[in-house]
Amino acid sequence: MIRLDLIGQYSPAMLETNKAFSFINFASIGSFFQHPPDAIAYFCDGMLMSSFMSKVTGRTIDRVSFDFTSIAGPVFSDAEKQGKRVYIVGATQNELELFICKLHARYPRLPIAGYHNGYFDAPQLSAIQADIRLGRANVLIVGLGAGLQERFALSALNAGFTGVAFTCGGFIRQEAMANGVYYPEAINRLHLRAFYRMYREPHTIRRYAIDYPKNFLQLAAMILRHKVAINITAP
Template sequence: MPFKTVNILGFNFLKTTKDDFLEQLQPDLLHQKKRFIITANPEIIMYARKHPNYSKIVKSADYLVADGIGIVKASQFTNTKLTERITGFDLFNDLLKWANTHQSKVYLLGSKDSVIKAVVQKIHSEFPQINIVGYHDGYFKNEAPIVEEIKKTKPNFVFVATGFPKQEEFISAHQSVASAIWMGIGGSFDVYAGNVKRAPLFWQKHNIEWLYRLITDPKRIKRQIVLPIFLLESFLKRKQ
């Protein structure tokens, strides 16, 4: 069945749970369909609203899901509420499980050289049936060799962890070279490799990971100040 969507500040988010989303992805996965997934938080949406070209990219994604409790909260100002947040990190882990079960080919792009190598090693250890057909750190000046490698190896999944907007711009420009699931996953490689600790389960369950990150890294205040602005704009949009 097709996904229902909830429009928040002009962007159509899927109204679904993580488990239902993965289940409905099955035909795409099994038939090797090319799909572009974006897991967006308020910071991404606010950036997109100020940058028309990036906004077009976000709206062009096959699936836009709410990675951020702020998106879910903003949906309360619409006629249809989102069910839950779907984090890029959780989705990344679940897709790795699927890839392992189906002996899929995976390409990894992003983060520092030491981090991406640690990610590759951990995937080999935890998911031995995954075929990592290539990987590259995120500090590249010439993307042509990377694109050519993806084209040549024909992966089933391409995970890009270079942060927004770079990761979505890369995917938008090059997704035609492989019939894969393409997804930008921000800082997930650092978390997966153990370089950055995710918030404890209590903070996750209560949807306050953002607060944990702010407490442990006060410098994030400059980025997280966008959350109340996003919520206010979402509320005012409802009044129009």
């Protein structure tokens, strides 16, 4: 049986933990089915997943995403207030540098322990992990895509990283290339984020049109057959 640990909502206390947190929706859960990682707790990324899991478990599980419509702002703000050193991995070098500039402008007192783009091979992995430790990072933000980013976060913990890790999907690239923030306020308020992303990034249409219904049916079947144990866990 596969165990799925869910977190209902974000808490600033998470920044004091030595854990990895990720985000699951009806697209990314496909990689979870294939390679269920140990020792990762998941937020429900998207209203469909949060609504579904709330009904299945009988508990209120919020929609929590790593973007500026959800917990990205609180994570960076809390890290800035607490003097936590942040290390960021993901996107191309140009996108990453644009993102770091935006981050400095928005959180001028946020300590940046270091950063590395998301294009590296296996021999470079140990060097990046060493850089994370040498930079005395307390918060690790990883945007490498579903599956790979979870494995990277766990490998960092196993290699001696003593802080907290959050995955972030395409957040770094999206914010780097956006004028202002990625999602306009009206789009966020009307809960049209998925449609807006399909408009901005047409390659995601397949994800919403095909992967979402397919993975929904697979997850529902696995729950009915008791092949998935869902655990609501505290931070």
